Amino acid sequence: MSELEAYRAKARAFLESMAPKYGRDARSGNTVEQDLALGREYMAKKYDAGFAGINWSPDIGGQGLTHLHKITFDAEEMQFGMPVQFFGISLGMPVPILIHYCEDKEFVKERVRKALRGEEIWCQMFSEPSGGSDLAALRTKVESDGNGWKMNGQKIWTSWAQYCDYGVIVTRSDPTVEKHKGLTYFWIDMKSKGVDVRPIKLAGGDSHVNEIFFDDVRIEDSQRLGAVGGGFGVSLHTLMIERYIATDSGGFGPHLDEFVKLAKRVDINAKPAIEDGRVRSAIARNHAMRAGLDSITKRAFAMMMAGMQPGPEGSLQKLVAVRSRQKLSEMAMDLMGNEGLAFDPHAYVKTDWGTSWLNAPTGRIAGGSDEVLLNTIAEKILGLPQDYRPDKGVPFNAIPA
Amino acid sequence: MSELEAYRAKARAFLESMAPKYGRDARSGNTVEQDLALGREYMAKKYDAGFAGINWSPDIGGQGLTHLHKITFDAEEMQFGMPVQFFGISLGMPVPILIHYCEDKEFVKERVRKALRGEEIWCQMFSEPSGGSDLAALRTKVESDGNGWKMNGQKIWTSWAQYCDYGVIVTRSDPTVEKHKGLTYFWIDMKSKGVDVRPIKLAGGDSHVNEIFFDDVRIEDSQRLGAVGGGFGVSLHTLMIERYIATDSGGFGPHLDEFVKLAKRVDINAKPAIEDGRVRSAIARNHAMRAGLDSITKRAFAMMMAGMQPGPEGSLQKLVAVRSRQKLSEMAMDLMGNEGLAFDPHAYVKTDWGTSWLNAPTGRIAGGSDEVLLNTIAEKILGLPQDYRPDKGVPFNAIPA
Amino acid sequence: MSILYDEGQQAIATESRRVLDARMDKARLLKLLEQVGEHDAPFWDTAVEQGWTALAVPEEHGGLGLGLIELGLVAQACGAATSGAPFLTGGYGVSQALVQGGNAALAAQWLPRLASGEAIGCVAIAEGNAALPPAPAVSFADGKLSGTKPAVPGGQKADVALVWASKDGQPVLVLAELAGAARNAVDSYDNSRLYADLVFAGTPATELAAGDAARALVLDVMGRMAVVTAHEQVGGAEALLHIARDYANTRKAFGQPIGMFQAIKHRVAEMYGLVEIARANCIHAAASEGTAEFLTAAADARISATEAYDTNSRDCVQIHGGIGVTWELGLHLHMRRARSLAVECGNLVFWEDLLVERLQGEVA
């Protein structure tokens, strides 16, 4: 057994010991608040067991293992349905950026420990109402204020901000230069005066994202991460930290087996649905697509194990998987006929077709819309020209609103 | 029976009398040249019987009937597979433009009579190698030459030019103004010195389109149609003359009945293909699509009969029908399995799936590509903004090549 | 057959759109999504007040004696407004069965009440996942119904139901008063449809047709309801087209309206194509009422309208980006309605099969 396989076995043993108290079944019926409390408990257990900060340096409280160990643990953990959704972004992006850019190392160590133990949560404030896919168009502004800064503006789509203690934020410090040049990046205390977090209810009924308003919020210059005017670079760094996080070729919806089971259970015009060509085609095409994505992931993993950089085809995962999940979910609802009209708003997205369908549009937009992903593939991988950009080379405050 | 129905009956009687000598079966196996000779004969018969220039003024030799009479005759004629493909563009666009713009009425009358009788054929020279979807980007240039003009350049995709006596052409007379402003329109004698017509072989193996090279071709100013610099307007007029020509919801490929027949004849894994859901879905979706297009056409007809302007939805016909025909043809070939590997390059596009498939790409490009049609729908019908156009407002000779 | 709307029909279209625009309240509709057992009462009052319930009921029974064309136009306006009550389609299904069924007394008893809006009708054909079970499990014997019909639209509040049942191994269509039946409300993703499992335990009912006559009648009723629903779907799909177009023209990204990007622009053009093809099929189907080709035309309309509404709701949300998935903006009202209407009165697979079986007969 390779060292990595031994690690996987150890992780699995730990997770199995945790599952009765923290796993999918134990969480069933929890309110968000109950689930968060349970999640904090579980994170502390994970920390104590040595499965926190797996690939982070021991200097700041990590385990000093490789990215592969981290992915291995995450892939195993995903199967148990642990209440970790609150901590994924926190530990995935803001805290690593803090580690990289913040100069007060004692402060960093304390934050890292609390974030890993689930005692504190960090959010990432990038998007704005006017921005959408255009990150550099942001308008939240900071102005010099004594030896610090004063911030005013608004962010949106910030996950879990209502439960967060800290956050990282990119702001416009200079509107007179080209739009991606006048940005500066900070960390802030979410409990600061002038910060107002308002949850946004989504189409599926839940409210895990927020609008955040800033009214003369005071920021010390020591909270700055990177240079003044260097915020766009830090933002890109943030987004690129976790290139190969655990993916799901099912687009974070139900496994294809669930569809096959449904097709075996129900009839189409008095014949088993699984014998119907339409259903067979959907199953086979989805299987081939998912198998391809899985094979891409496995090859990326193998390349990382061999010390190589994985290929760019990993960027297809979300685009292809979530779009397909949306249509497959619709077809599953069609097959269920009147039986599928019933709906449980608390059902699990990976086993319930209605929930999967209702939340699929969010998946196709969050973390890069289909259109942005296609543009990125075309430009970055294939070398096609950028779209026409009338805002290019123009000072931010000269772009027509 | 309405007057129009009576007309339809009369047309049908004429066509039935012609079919044994000129119809689909009689033409089977003809070379292009034989077919052209037969076509000329048929056109003369049609002229003598009073079915030529149906909706043209009696002043110039037409029948003085309505556009509806014309469509009625064309729809009937289409069912007989007469050899009229050589004359469609000639009578559809260049000759009407000549009638409208040419001031020498005796000359026009003579040309009209010969064109209607199939003795002379006209082509329309618009596209250029550098142009593609961008009509106004054309480069074929004319320069003043005494009291006339001298033309140099190249046109492409000109249907049947190798058999044509005359043609209409749009040229660049002034490269120093914005690209759609410096154009001038002429008719020319295709036998003039300096005109070199070279047939282009297409993917399906036939050569009904041509490249045409012009080397110091002399044009009299009396051959000009419209004002100097007014060529773009005359071109648009040309393209809009026949808005509701006879359409075909099958995308000019086989009728859906042919597909149903095939599906009844062949098996999929030892069961009749017609019972397979994939096949059923293809049939049903295509039927619904074609029925919708047919209903649009019938409503347009009804509106014209009521003296109203038909709705813009008529512009969907070619886009939707040809694209669907391409995929349906592929599926038919799949269903035929090894039997469908055989191919007759002279098979009829409306009954043979292989021929339909091989020529479908031409259909999706000629007469406005899918992309141009979608742009037109978006801009002209829905009021969406035009694409970015860096050539807008720029003199033609200042646009980077 | 294809028709141009006459002046009266155009007036119905304009007026129904106008009234619904004036009274439509998105906040009210959003609230209904989270309540089981409530429909959009102001909409239903409007429908009754405007005489929409009477539209397709024969004049001798207190109706206006109009047909599918007119009802379709109203349904289209209702679809655009995601109006929150399923009774119009259900009431039409019941009244058509009464008109065509063989019981004049029953027709005389119920049609005037359906026309006036005093009574609410629903149609219970489906069982399990089957839109039209060939041998329904709900049974009819000695004038009494037994068994359960799942998730019947309007079932929570209807007074009377048209029920597809079995009697001595033969199918029958019967009319049952629901006072004597239990209704288990279904919590759904589109709650104003008022889905209920109707549980019959010896519920008295009256036979309208049996055997082959019942088979022919149930198909005709389903075809008619499918055409009304297809109009409703076209109304929704067209509303989404307009919302998407307007957003693409006003929302800016990278310094320009997002409608300048062909990914957006061409998608909106495709949405238009889907709407117009479905609309054309709807007009044709409504005008084919009573002809031999009616069911074929109804299937064409149903298939293209379902595709249009599902696709346009997917694409309209996608064009909006983040704001498109918020509760407040309410695009999910259309998304949910697209799905509930796609399932009610037979899914795509059902209509595809029905259409192909009819075409098979035509091609020798």
Add this chain to the structure above:
Amino acid sequence: MSILYDEGQQAIATESRRVLDARMDKARLLKLLEQVGEHDAPFWDTAVEQGWTALAVPEEHGGLGLGLIELGLVAQACGAATSGAPFLTGGYGVSQALVQGGNAALAAQWLPRLASGEAIGCVAIAEGNAALPPAPAVSFADGKLSGTKPAVPGGQKADVALVWASKDGQPVLVLAELAGAARNAVDSYDNSRLYADLVFAGTPATELAAGDAARALVLDVMGRMAVVTAHEQVGGAEALLHIARDYANTRKAFGQPIGMFQAIKHRVAEMYGLVEIARANCIHAAASEGTAEFLTAAADARISATEAYDTNSRDCVQIHGGIGVTWELGLHLHMRRARSLAVECGNLVFWEDLLVERLQGEVA
């Protein structure tokens, strides 16, 4: 299973691409389209010279003893070049049947000749429109074959055929020398595939497997040929992706490269996605040779590769506009090959069904 290519495999990929790039001649291939009975002789000479015919033949029979991974890489290069001879896949099918079949003498007789390129093999399984007829009409009795196999790839020039036949109501796989069979050349849209109807009238043949063993063997052989073909399809689809990308970057319309229009740009990105998914499935399938999941992986590869090649040939032509449909530019070489490969060794419907039947077993 999924693998990274080792150095030797990478060298095979690079070298086969290099050789074919150097010797590929579009004019020659275009000419072949209009001739019945001719294949691309320089390509076939190259294949023999490079040892591609020997690649997957066991060493004891004069081969190189490599497997599907290596043959797949060569097939991918051939696909990119629309190489004009079908013998590589057919020869592989025959040699695999010989290796796995129960006749050592026959294997010893033919494998060295197939490896050296001295003999050409073809595979005749399909009948009518069925890729794998459960009860083939071609019959085998007393060591002799009777009946016709339609449009066999390579059939015009092959020396030996693997034939799927019936014997006493059981299926058999037999090997027949074609010297004793009639071949009716089929005029096709992709003539260098050398399709011929093989007419057996008492042609001598030797049995390799019968009954269930024959069923298992024919599926394995078809799976292997499907994986080779899928690699060829990926090669073609990838070539089209590159052609489309380059054209989008250079061709200008309305004053800018057409690749700036998202209708073009996003379509090219989608082409990339189809290629990479199919490629990943091909690698996985080739690496799964001999495992229990091989046929599932082969079906995944075949389905995604067929979709990729068909779609990319449609879209690459469309991106080119008028020039894309000219004979000279030759994109139709890919268009035609996409279709001929989609039909050879089982169409999409066949592989979808096979895949679903295997998945059905897995899901309890």
